[in-house]
Amino acid sequence: MRIVLLGCPGAGKGTQSKILAERYGLEHVATGDLFRAEIAAKSPLGLKVENYLKSGTLVPDATVVDLVASKLDGLTRGFLLDGFPRTLEQAQSLDKYLSKNKAGIDLVLYLNMNEKEVMRRLTSRRSCPKCGELYNVISRPPQAEGKCDKCGADLVQRPDDSETTVKKRLMVYDDLTRPLVAYYRSQSDFHEVDGAQPVETVTEQLTSIVDSNRGAAR
Ligand code: AP5
Numbered sequence: 001m002r003i004v005l006l007g008c009p010g011a012g013k014g015t016q017s018k019i020l021a022e023r024y025g026l027e028h029v030a031t032g033d034l035f036r037a038e039i040a041a042k043s044p045l046g047l048k049v050e051n052y053l054k055s056g057t058l059v060p061d062a063t064v065v066d067l068v069a070s071k072l073d074g075l076t077r078g079f080l081l082d083g084f085p086r087t088l089e090q091a092q093s094l095d096k097y098l099s100k101n102k103a104g105i106d107l108v109l110y111l112n113m114n115e116k117e118v119m120r121r122l123t124s125r126r127s128c129p130k131c132g133e134l135y136n137v138i139s140r141p142p143q144a145e146g147k148c149d150k151c152g153a154d155l156v157q158r159p160d161d162s163e164t165t166v167k168k169r170l171m172v173y174d175d176l177t178r179p180l181v182a183y184y185r186s187q188s189d190f191h192e193v194d195g196a197q198p199v200e201t202v203t204e205q206l207t208s209i210v211d212s213n214r215g216a217a218r
Contacts, residue, residue: 001026001078001214002103004085004188006180007111009169010118010125011195012202015134016111017082019203024210029071030082031064033132036158040129056160056168058086058176065093072097078106086177091184107213108184109206111195115170122166126155140199189213 001024007013014030021028035053038046045067052059068084085091098104126135128148135142135155143149160169184190191209193202 001210002098002106003078003080003210004105004108004184005080005082005111006108006177006184007195008113008115008118008173008177009166010122011111011113012199013082013111015199016202016206017080018132018134020206020210021080023207024080025077027071027075027077027079028082029068029079029084031059031068031084031086032082034067034071035059053160054165056165057172061087061089061093065090065097068094069097085180088179088183091180105184105188107210108188108190109209110181110184110190110192111202112192113195117196118170119163119166122161123163125161126157128153129156 003020003026005013005017005020014033017028017030020026032053035046035049039050039053040046045063049059049063058064064084064086068081072079081094085094095104120138121136124137124139126137126142126146127133128135128151130153131148131151133148133150134140135148142155146155147153148155160166193205193209195202197205
């Protein structure tokens, strides 16, 4: 199964992708996570993209497309794309890449979300730099303050989760990524879920869509 999960910053893409990827045995390809790992490793790619992430602007399409293609090449299982594509050009490059491999996107899941709620969610998000677990000091606090429940590492706040940068990311989303909703709605098996509901409710609705899609494919 090949799934694209769309949604604005803070819509819950990372939270839901981790759950779905584990449940369905899919490769979770999250471009933001991949870039953050490169930045932490101070690799040439990390140095190249660092300022884009810091400022809340998009990494150039060619760089992202090459990175995603290198992750998908040779994959023997299905995948879930989280944070990619993010521009029309990226979406078209993905279509071309898949059609070369005689494949296509099976499902596009769109987490719709009121952007006002996003500011509250993102400024209160914390994450584990070691295992990637996500927290929220309001809606999902860790058991011990500032420590990851899973591995005990100190939790961190993403540098691009400041109020100013979140505003910028939302503007970039409106300009460059929101048009993908119309693009996929018109040509894919597209489903919209209200991302403002509790995490468990969003998961239930997404899994029910994936389950019926799998049933139909059998
Ligand atoms: P990326 O890491 O992809 O960030 P994003 O798209 O802005 O999304 P977020 O990770 O902020 O939010 P999310 O939707 O995953 O929400 P989450 O589940 O964490 O990209 C970062 C940067 O990398 C970009 O700005 C760009 O520079 C670069 N980049 C990445 N991909 C690129 C591409 N394709 N092209 C060019 N540049 C690219 O949830 C957020 C918080 O809310 C958490 O605290 C969580 O616990 C909480 N939460 C989640 N769901 C719920 C719920 N239902 N109820 C209450 N709280 C909830």
